[in-house]
């Protein structure tokens with residue numbers, strides 16, 4: 369009887385929901401502007417945790433891979449650069465995907481009208497609130513302390529550490545000096561060393577700690593013409609899914625392993641509630657693989673907490689970073705992100721150069737001038753501007769998370785593209801040796817002249833932006849206008865408060881109305897003097913909430929790419945099973961992409977030959 373009642377009740381709720389959905393759906397799709405901008409209709413909300421988990425393309429939800437695979441289809445179908453994506457559950461909603469650069473500029477430059485849709489970032493508060501997860505006054509407080517950490521001295525430190533780390537890698541892992549000239553280094557998947565580079569650079573530039581190359585995982589490396597005296601360093605334990613060992617304590621994990629686990633399985637931390645994760649041993653007992661992954665994720669987060677806590681305690685006790693003594697120049701000494709953050713925190717956002725970040729102006733200003741600014745100072749002074757240890761940890765965590773994979777994958781795609789396009793690689797090599805003749809190592813002062821390396825990086829970011837969609841929402845009932853790129857007709861769309869927008873970075877970057885031959889790899893677009901469309905390039909977002917680590921990532925990527933191309937000629941590894949493929953097939957294979965935490969190359973097999 370009770371079961372029958374429950375069934376009847378359930379069915380009743382379902383019918384009410386279905387009828388209500390149908391009415392709402394008909395009303396929405398009956399609107400002329402929705403019909404004109406119509407994109408996909410899916411069951412679940414387009415930007416949701418469900419879509420993060422269900423990544424395959426389906427009509428169930430607009431998974432992340434849809435955003436990748438449908439780069440331009442929606443816009444081509446409607447003829448407009450804005451696409452209205454409708455979802456049905458729990459209620460009918462519309463989200464606007466924007467590939468119109470003028471509209472995306474309007475959105476990014478008006479933070480109060482179109483704030484960041486931070487609900488989707490709640491989960492990134494595991495270690496504390498931080499600059500990515502907050503909006504409004506709270507975000508301003510974080511920005512004021514965090515922005516000065518990315519100082520010019522830190523950029524120099526990034527450069528110096530990158531040179532040091534990559535040179536050590538050549539000597540200790542690729543055994544540059546010990547390998548005869550005709551020996552080639554064969555890399556099964558270049559994503560692995562590129563991730564190892566950027567993690568080490570990030571840890572060095574964030575904490576002043578140089579992680580040793582000793583015991584790094586080198587299972588992806590071999591030599592095509594090995595001489596007997598060459599011995600690779602011993603391999604560290606690999607942590608692929610095939611490895612089913614269970615880590616018993618967070619202290620057992622090295623920082624590399626922690627990041628490898630977090631990159632692979634962050635989504636488990638996002639979707640499994642904490643109490644379940646704490647009891648993963650028994651809760652997931654019947655699911656061996658899932659159980660082991662859940663335990664590893666928990667340990668990795670505990671390990672990272674311990675790692676960061678130890679550094680905070682050491683710094684609080686006056687222990688400073690020591691490894692910068694190993695660097696070629698000492699101009700960046702003591703300017704690691706963490707030291708800068710603590711300094712800015714102590715000095716109300718000011719660094720020792722007397723500059724302070726004004727979150728409302730969005731620029732550095734003189735600290736004394738800032739204090740004399742009436743209302744703005746009042747807001748800042750009233751807020752409790754000092755970050756607690758928990759907030760410091762939350763922000764450092766976000767620097768590590770935001771700066772690791774993004775840059776690693778950019779460098780990986782750049783090398784893949786250069787391996788495929790040998791003529792572009794040769795142009796780049798000639799350019800680098802013109803800046804650094806006679807085998808000289810490039811210095812930080814050479815950076816502004818390494819324009820072609822920067823152009824290669826930018827073109828890579830255009831084609832493979834790590835962050836492919838940036839969520840925003842409307843703060844009020846308002847309207848927006850978009851212009852048809854072909855007919856120039858203008859369409860004004862009324863929107864309700866809370867309406868979701870996705871700045872569709874891929875849609876903008878492949879927009880043929882702004883980029884000539886957009887699928888072609890052509891670094892010349894970004895060379896000085898060429899007039900590329902600034903508003904149609906959004907890899908770091910734009911406006912007040914754009915990437916804080918932009919310069920960090922540029923300095924690091926230009927240094928890594930320049931050094932690799934200066935020392936090695938790179939090509940795609942020949943593999944028997946792909947002997948008969950065309951260039952287009954090879955390109956598709958080598959640049960094959962999945963969407964994990966960021967856009968991720970699937971497997972990039974490369975061969976590096978030492979240059980004379």
Ligand code: HEM
Nearest residue numbers: 499767770771774775835907908909913915916917920921
């Ligand atoms: C190629 C490398 C990188 C790319 C493509 C990239 C991209 C982005 C994007 C698109 C955003 C805006 C996200 C949003 O609004 O939802 C962002 C924000 C941010 N990024 Fe990056 N990033 C990169 C490297 C880095 C690095 C190296 C760091 C730090 C070491 C970093 C730290 C941050 C921080 C702190 C924010 C939040 C800024 C705010 O909300 O005010 N990023 N990044």
